[in-house]
Amino acid sequence: MYHILVAEDEPWIRSSVVEMVSRIGVESFTVSEATNGEEAWALIQELWPTVLITDIMMPKMDGLSLIQKIHDHGIPMNFIIISGYDNFQYAQKAIRYGVTEYLLKPVDIEQLKEALRRAEEGIGSLKDISQYMSRFQQLVNAFGEVSPQTAGRKMADLIDSVLKLKMINPAARLNLLRIFDWKLNGMIKELSLEQPVPSIPAEAEDPVIVRYFNQLTDILILHLSKQSMTNTNHIIKKVCDYLHSHYRKDLSLTEMAQLANMSISYFSSWFKRCTGRTLVQYIQEIRIEKAKQLLLETQLKNYEIAERVGFATQPYFIRVFKNSVGVSPNAFRKRMGQ
Structure with missing residues (x-):
């Protein structure tokens, strides 16, 4: 089971694509939707989808800028671009970010089915990484509802399991930790909290890395617990x-x-x-x-x-x-x- 995010600003097109995706394989994946690129970026940080289906022309943030942002942050994902004929050449610029799937409007269900099949074949180790990102998000969602001790223990277990991952290369493992770090620090910044935790050393040993993530968790847990009482x-x-x-x-x-x-x-x-x-x-x-x-x-x-x-x-x-x-x-x- 993996997650697909559909980003499209036209309601009827978005609903049609979501409907087609669901008809193609409701047992294989779940589907969410965003009304513009900015929303899609926010939802990506909550849902960590494996496949993004995005219109190339959207308000707030266009599809190419969205894909570039995902690429720059090292978030593992496969892309399917929906494009009108007039901006098809513009959409092809996304090839620099590894985009190979383009669908012209109006979207045909058979073409979408084939694009999803190819995307699924290309997911590979993304499924394993996606499981860890989902596990991380579930833990983050529980912040403020569990004790600091429970949250700290679960975070330590998660980071330790990532550090011991064997099925992905060291660079991918490091990138996964960077994404976790970016997410937690983003939450701290979002909440206007001061961060007394120093940046993690580039060559830190495993116990130092686990302790670093536990410190970030403690900061967020303390704030969200107080917030829940207001x-x-x-x-x-x-x-x-x-x-x-x-x-x-x-x-x-x-x-x-x-x-x-x-x-x-x-x-x-x-x-x-x-x-x-x-x-x-x-x-x-x-x-x-x-x-x-x-x-x-x-x-x-x-x-x-x-x-x-x-x-x-x-x-x-x-x-x-x-x-x-x-x-x-x-x-x-x-x-x-x-």
Whole structure:
């Protein structure tokens, strides 16, 4: 199982691509979506996807700049670029970052299937690295909810296991530690905390490296534990009230982060800590509940309900509904006696 991130600013194109990806191999991978390059960059630091499917022309940050940033930070990932005919030559510039998959709009499902197949073949050791990045993120997500002792022990175990990795070369192992270091220091900077921990020596021995990461963990745990004791109820209530009132819109992570007066990356992790769901999952739950009401109280067609509750396409609505409820909208209506 690996993760795919779809970055596309046009709602109907994004929904169509997500729907096609899900139809191609829902058992092989999970899918998330971003409405622009800036959101995609924030989600990459939370989800660590193995494959990025990105439009080349997007607001905030274009697809090429996004890929360059991923490349510069050494984040292991495979790329599939979606491009309009007019900017296809521009998209080909991404070859310097190892991009080999290009799809012209409108995206054809068979071409996408073949591109994903080739991307999966090229994943190789990325699957092993991705497991460690997911394990790291799960630990980070639990900061503020577990004791410093528990977090420190788990971080020490994780770093020790990375240091002992045999299935990847030393350079890849070092790069994995650098990504962890970059993520934790980014969180410290995001929280405007002073970092009393000196930079890790280039040739540090394993125990020094483990101790260094434990010090970073202690700093973050202490702050997030204090933060959890402060009253953030009014902020999360403000955000959730807005979502319940505007669920029909193409709500973005960027918009909601601005509402909460937070950065995109911090809001994403903060919202999940508060609700237990990602922003997309939370919005979809609202939309599905509204759809269930309409199925029971009206005779509207599926495409009409999809439009009324905020889904860009009917197939996407049906897939999300079935995944959430366990049956299709039509079967739900029949089962409930409509």
